[in-house]
Amino acid sequence: MDQNYNPKEVEQIAQSYWQEHNTFQAQDDSKKPKYYCLSMFPYPSGNLHMGHVRNYAIGDVIARHQRMLGKNVLHPIGWDAFGLPAENAALKHNVPPAEWTDKNIANMKAQFLQLGFSFDWSREIATCKPEYYRWEQWFFTQLFAKGLVYRKNSIVNWDPVDQTVLANEQVINGRGWRSGALVERKEIPQWFLKITAYADELLADLDALPGWPEQVKTMQRNWIGRSVGINISFKIANEPHILQVYTSRPDTIMGVTFMAIAAEHPLATHAAKNNPKLQQFIAECQQGTTAEADLATMEKLGMDTGLKAINPLDGTQIPIWIANYVLSEYGSGAIMAVPAHDERDWEFAKKYNLPIKQVITPSDGSSIDVEQAVYTEPGLVINSGKYNGADFNSAFNAVLQDLQLLHAGTEQVNYRLRDWGVSRQRYWGAPIPIIYCDSCGAVPVPAKDLPVVLPLNVTITGAGSPLKKMPEFCNTTCPNCGKAAQRETDTFDTFIESSWYYARYACPDQNEAMLDQRANYWTPVDQYIGGIEHAILHLLYSRFFHKAMRDMGLVKSNEPFTNLLTQGTVLKDGSKMSKSVGNTVDPLDLIEKYGADTVRLFIMFAAPPEQSLEWSDAAVDGAYRFLKRLWNTVQQHVSTGIVELKPDYNKQEFNTAQKALRYKLHSTLGKVSDDYERRFTFNTAIAANMELLNAVNSLNGDGVLDQQIRQEALNLIILMLSPITPHITHALWHALGNKTAVIDEPWPKVDHSALQQDTVNMVVQINGKVRANIEVGVDVAKHELEQLAQQNENVQKHLVGKSIKKIIIVPRKLLNIVVEEQE
RNA sequence: GCCUGGGUGGCGAAAUUGGUAGACGCAAGGGACUUAAAAUCCCUCGGUAGCAAUACCAUGCCGGUUCGAUUCCGGCCCCAGGCACCA
Numbered sequence: 001m002d003q004n005y006n007p008k009e010v011e012q013i014a015q016s017y018w019q020e021h022n023t024f025q026a027q028d029d030s031k032k033p034k035y036y037c038l039s040m041f042p043y044p045s046g047n048l049h050m051g052h053v054r055n056y057a058i059g060d061v062i063a064r065h066q067r068m069l070g071k072n073v074l075h076p077i078g079w080d081a082f083g084l085p086a087e088n089a090a091l092k093h094n095v096p097p098a099e100w101t102d103k104n105i106a107n108m109k110a111q112f113l114q115l116g117f118s119f120d121w122s123r124e125i126a127t128c129k130p131e132y133y134r135w136e137q138w139f140f141t142q143l144f145a146k147g148l149v150y151r152k153n154s155i156v157n158w159d160p161v162d163q164t165v166l167a168n169e170q171v172i173n174g175r176g177w178r179s180g181a182l183v184e185r186k187e188i189p190q191w192f193l194k195i196t197a198y199a200d201e202l203l204a205d206l207d208a209l210p211g212w213p214e215q216v217k218t219m220q221r222n223w224i225g226r227s228v229g230i231n232i233s234f235k236i237a238n239e240p241h242i243l244q245v246y247t248s249r250p251d252t253i254m255g256v257t258f259m260a261i262a263a264e265h266p267l268a269t270h271a272a273k274n275n276p277k278l279q280q281f282i283a284e285c286q287q288g289t290t291a292e293a294d295l296a297t298m299e300k301l302g303m304d305t306g307l308k309a310i311n312p313l314d315g316t317q318i319p320i321w322i323a324n325y326v327l328s329e330y331g332s333g334a335i336m337a338v339p340a341h342d343e344r345d346w347e348f349a350k351k352y353n354l355p356i357k358q359v360i361t362p363s364d365g366s367s368i369d370v371e372q373a374v375y376t377e378p379g380l381v382i383n384s385g386k387y388n389g390a391d392f393n394s395a396f397n398a399v400l401q402d403l404q405l406l407h408a409g410t411e412q413v414n415y416r417l418r419d420w421g422v423s424r425q426r427y428w429g430a431p432i433p434i435i436y437c438d439s440c441g442a443v444p445v446p447a448k449d450l451p452v453v454l455p456l457n458v459t460i461t462g463a464g465s466p467l468k469k470m471p472e473f474c475n476t477t478c479p480n481c482g483k484a485a486q487r488e489t490d491t492f493d494t495f496i497e498s499s500w501y502y503a504r505y506a507c508p509d510q511n512e513a514m515l516d517q518r519a520n521y522w523t524p525v526d527q528y529i530g531g532i533e534h535a536i537l538h539l540l541y542s543r544f545f546h547k548a549m550r551d552m553g554l555v556k557s558n559e560p561f562t563n564l565l566t567q568g569t570v571l572k573d574g575s576k577m578s579k580s581v582g583n584t585v586d587p588l589d590l591i592e593k594y595g596a597d598t599v600r601l602f603i604m605f606a607a608p609p610e611q612s613l614e615w616s617d618a619a620v621d622g623a624y625r626f627l628k629r630l631w632n633t634v635q636q637h638v639s640t641g642i643v644e645l646k647p648d649y650n651k652q653e654f655n656t657a658q659k660a661l662r663y664k665l666h667s668t669l670g671k672v673s674d675d676y677e678r679r680f681t682f683n684t685a686i687a688a689n690m691e692l693l694n695a696v697n698s699l700n701g702d703g704v705l706d707q708q709i710r711q712e713a714l715n716l717i718i719l720m721l722s723p724i725t726p727h728i729t730h731a732l733w734h735a736l737g738n739k740t741a742v743i744d745e746p747w748p749k750v751d752h753s754a755l756q757q758d759t760v761n762m763v764v765q766i767n768g769k770v771r772a773n774i775e776v777g778v779d780v781a782k783h784e785l786e787q788l789a790q791q792n793e794n795v796q797k798h799l800v801g802k803s804i805k806k807i808i809i810v811p812r813k814l815l816n817i818v819v820e821e822q823e
Numbered sequence: 824g825c826c827u828g829g830g831u832g833g834c835g836a837a838a839u840u841g842g843u844a845g846a847c848g849c850a851a852g853g854g855a856c857u858u859a860a861a862a863u864c865c866c867u868c869g870g871u872a873g874c875a876a877u878a879c880c881a882u883g884c885c886g887g888u889u890c891g892a893u894u895c896c897g898g899c900c901c902c903a904g905g906c907a908c909c910a
Contacts, residue, residue: 040910042910043909043910045910080910083909083910084908084909084910085909085910156908157908165908166908167908167909168907168908168909169908169909169910170908170909215827215828216827218826218827218828219826219827219828219904219905222825222826222827223826223905223906223907225826290907290908291906291907291908292824292825292906292907293824293825293905293906295824296824296825296906297824297825298824325824329907343824343825344824347824417907418907420907421907421908423908424908425908426908493908494908494909494910495907495910498910531904531910532827532828532903532904532905533904533905533910534905534910535827535904535905536826536827536905536906536907537905537906537907537910538910568828568829568903568904569903569904571903574902574903575903576903576904605835605836605847605848606835606836606848607835607836608836610828611829611836612828612829612903612904613835614834614835614836615835616834616835616849616850618834618849618850619834619835619848619849619850620849621849622847622848622849623848625848625863626848628862628863629863632863671839674839675839678839679839681837681839683835683836683837683847683848684836684837684839684846684847686847686848687836687837687846687847687848688846688847689847690847690848691846691847694847761843762843763842763843765842765843765890765891767890767891768842768889768890768891768892769891770843773843794876794877797877805890806890807890808842808890808891810842813842813843814842814843814891816842816890816891817890818890818891
């Protein structure tokens, strides 16, 4: 073996070995149990960044470890290739998005190979290829046939200068990123998938996902936001209209002091008909973005329409206001405002001097002042006539019953979750397979005519989709009646592609169907790994797609991802490492300097996967030094000749130091196995191996037994580190005289005979403060232990003038003497 | 604004089920080797006092439960992720 660690050479050899042996090509049939390990696929932005390295390093470590546990592992990779950045690059560099994307994919693939990830490249997918997106076009037409697709108007960010729809990201401080024009909200017709039809199942099945982080499940539960309430119809004084509102707090209905409707509400339009002031106010409300964060932090503005709603329960007249904090896309776009018991209503009422009427009082009898502070907790009803004294549930039922008798209310389950708008007014996406016919309306493209191929040679101008200007794309005939017709020019939301790619990896070469039986062998994904930023949207859409595919007979399971690991963000100087912030560190520079193993080791060592990771250039040195130390230790060990371990090697008589090292070795193996398998705390697994190597290096003595123990320890360290640093361990495994390739080795087993101990160290506390450490026999009797503890000099010092109240013993760990001052 | 996390030495972190706070590593300081440097190896390293043994303080802030709290509970502050057209 080489005297010095040369990462380039070592990594080249290992990578060639894997390639020659097709090591990572997954087999669709095997006697071993299957294990599907998937890291979220990347957007091909051109270069790997540290977030990628972290994501794929975690996945790679898990995949390699599972392989060692004897599983038939699938570890695929592909490209989430449609998206906005390709159009931006096209604008900037005058290169077609497809060309830019293909180049980036080639680039990043080379980088992946350099990092030594155990991907099965034979299943590589790029979502921008017709062979892929044709199947989601097909799936969309199937959903259409099942009534799960519909078209309705919905609001987008509109740049009035560029005459184009903007993504939220393209709106900077309320202005278009290129034109600088104030952005407007504009309604246009768009296609929707009925994800709300699955809302209850998406919610309920979260309980069937014990392998998901509680945090993610909580976020999804709140996002779905199921509530039970009442749909109430308010008549309007001197008008034929009805105002529908939904409330989850019918117990507060007698506290309604105004109604608030969105600017887009039909009643707002009606009220403004002969009222220029209202018209102007509505126009003002339509400025700004569609982002909820903006709407929620905006200064609350409102204007009285002059219309009055009538409370069906007591006939009171309630003013109807247009308010900019009411979302037109949520519920009916109107609310009954109870300022005493709703935060936003309270703020609005304070601003416009609207009455605040308390109708709930805390059930513990404490008193509140709703003029000073809002009270949103449920409690007991007051100031509400016949409902006084009722708690939430009885008030809910009483109000519901009364409203039902008046035909003015029905119980309703409501969701915060909205249907999924999938239309994008962009070029670089999968065309939505719809044809508009003057006679037949919107007609889905028949399966035999799929895919609707996206034309590739286009010029991006930044003002609307180039597809609109391509008659050869737009002009077609109606599949129903054969008359001239127009194609839809909008493309799919790119979340569509990422909602089912995990299943396609099972059968990427299938040209006759979306999925085949192999998808049922491999799915669900056993371990899914990705950024916490995907906790809601991507993961919810994928769950929805999986259930929809199940209902179409394409898969059999209910959920796509059995276990989920959400990795934290890679930060530098306290903020997310990203191109836009300009604080990126190029992984390639580090690979060049230290090699892939050091980069992998560092990123796994710096923090546990779920935590955010603060990048440090300096600390990478430490990882490199450790690998050099490992190399040198092995080098030194084998320089005196290779040591062979006989099967009964562990039955020999070891001295104290040797016993201690073997104890350390096998307790470390136990700990590291647990870190890999259950905890996913690879940082502590690495730390434990560093400690172990330190211990190996401090074992003095060069007798035969010492050499054998060193051999055993180094073998095990190599195996334990092999999923994290696969290249150097490939080389060192051979150097230690092993004939096999380390990639084919099983995970090692703990030798329990090495864990036998005669004595154990125990802490002695007095009133919870550590006063001594004592070494006692493992089987020491309780009273003897108590005596030994009290005999300790320092303990005795602290017992002077005290009387012992009791002694608490935690076996093999500590003993706490509880004392008090003597009378 | 709303939802979800997080806050421990100069820095990244560890403490797994309420049981020794700071493992492991980085940085820093000192030393060995060297003509010198790099590399490597050894020692010190939360704060205060002390030669030391040791004592007191210390896990964002305030309070509580407990023999014992980084860990559990209540309130507050700050930071991060998400908020439906970034992916």
